[in-house]
Amino acid sequence: MALNVEDVSVVYPAADRRPPVEALSRINLTIDDEEFVVALGASGCGKSTLLNLIAGFLSPTSGRLVLDGHQVSGPGADRAVVFQKHALLPWLSVLDNVAFGLQIQGIGKTQRYKTANTFIGMLGLDGFQDAPVYKLSGGMQQRVGIARALTCDPRVLLMDEPLGALDALTREKAQELILNIWNDTHKSVFFITHSVEEALFMGTKLVVMSPRPGRITHLFDLPFSRQFLDGMPARQVKASPEFIALREDVLKIIFADEEAAA
């Protein structure tokens, strides 16, 4: 057992004459060891709020989150976040960006560079150690962000639409890379996306959420990432009748929610 979200609700208080927002209502979710949980849902259904709770950036209004038997009460090195905008330090090199979390923890230069170089290699960034990150493409910058998150050896990797800003081809390659890294590092992952295809391909568990108030309406166990990791080409996985049928079912659920919210 890794992380339990137990009957969690979040209400953002009224502000600027706007009423309070019930962003999440009575969410229950378990993210098991080595599980890849993907959250999908119409805009405003509370995906980022849920991620911010798990990260410890936000406290629930009611309910609680428990990680390995300890209640989550703030951010910690056991959880690392990868954002869509990679939140890198543009004036630093790739190596210093990747080693940044370890520097914050007070790890000495030799050790932190050694660890950082392991993940730089894993993310296919060898040779770019000294490049300032602002000179890299969006896809490479995103890989720097993922390498930086992994260097701190978190129990749970939290990814808020990490591939949303990438072009289609780079995005597909990044999906495959993330799955291979997840398979190698055995992390638990909580991953937000707006792409149904990406959600189905990446997750071992799919959480479909609905807005106003944000809640979980459907849960699916998914076989597709395992098929890819077992050797089936990604395009073949995504073109299989089983994948396409589920993609249509999930799209119907999301479209119905979008229409209800409009």
Ligand SMILES: Nc1ncnc2c1ncn2[C@@H]1O[C@H](COP(=O)(O)OP(=O)(O)OP(=O)(O)O)[C@@H](O)[C@H]1O
């Ligand atoms: N700091 C805040 N103060 C007030 N309301 C907020 C705040 N943050 C989010 N909300 C509201 O809470 C609800 C859930 O927002 P959240 O960003 O978690 O949803 P989301 O599913 O991640 O949305 P998107 O897909 O558009 O990123 C929305 O109605 C949003 O407007």
